[in-house]
Amino acid sequence: MQRPRAPNAMMTNVQLYLAVGLPTFAIVVALLVNLVQITGIKTEVSGLRVEINGLRGEMNSLRGEMNSLRNEMNSLRSEVTTKLDLIIAKLYEHDTDIARLKDKTGLR
Numbered sequence: 001m002q003r004p005r006a007p008n009a010m011m012t013n014v015q016l017y018l019a020v021g022l023p024t025f026a027i028v029v030a031l032l033v034n035l036v037q038i039t040g041i042k043t044e045v046s047g048l049r050v051e052i053n054g055l056r057g058e059m060n061s062l063r064g065e066m067n068s069l070r071n072e073m074n075s076l077r078s079e080v081t082t083k084l085d086l087i088i089a090k091l092y093e094h095d096t097d098i099a100r101l102k103d104k105t106g107l108r
Helices: 014-105
Strands: none
Touching: none
16 A cells, blocks of 8 residues: 655755755865865964974074083183182292291291
């Protein structure tokens, strides 16, 4: 036995196109929006990469300057040490001279 058909139970062409076309259109629009967002993120990441590379260059420059300053400080420390050693040697020399003079003059 056949079921009786309801009146207007058939789908018209417009209804079919809307039933299939609207979800498809919505998916395509969502994909395009995502593509635009991903492109924006990619641009921002590229900008950050450029900034990071710039910072690396600055860090390397600062590292070079610090090494130069370290070498300069080591050189100055060496000079100061040498001069202090000379001053101490002169003080000992003068101390022995004063002790000899005291002995000669009898001021002890």
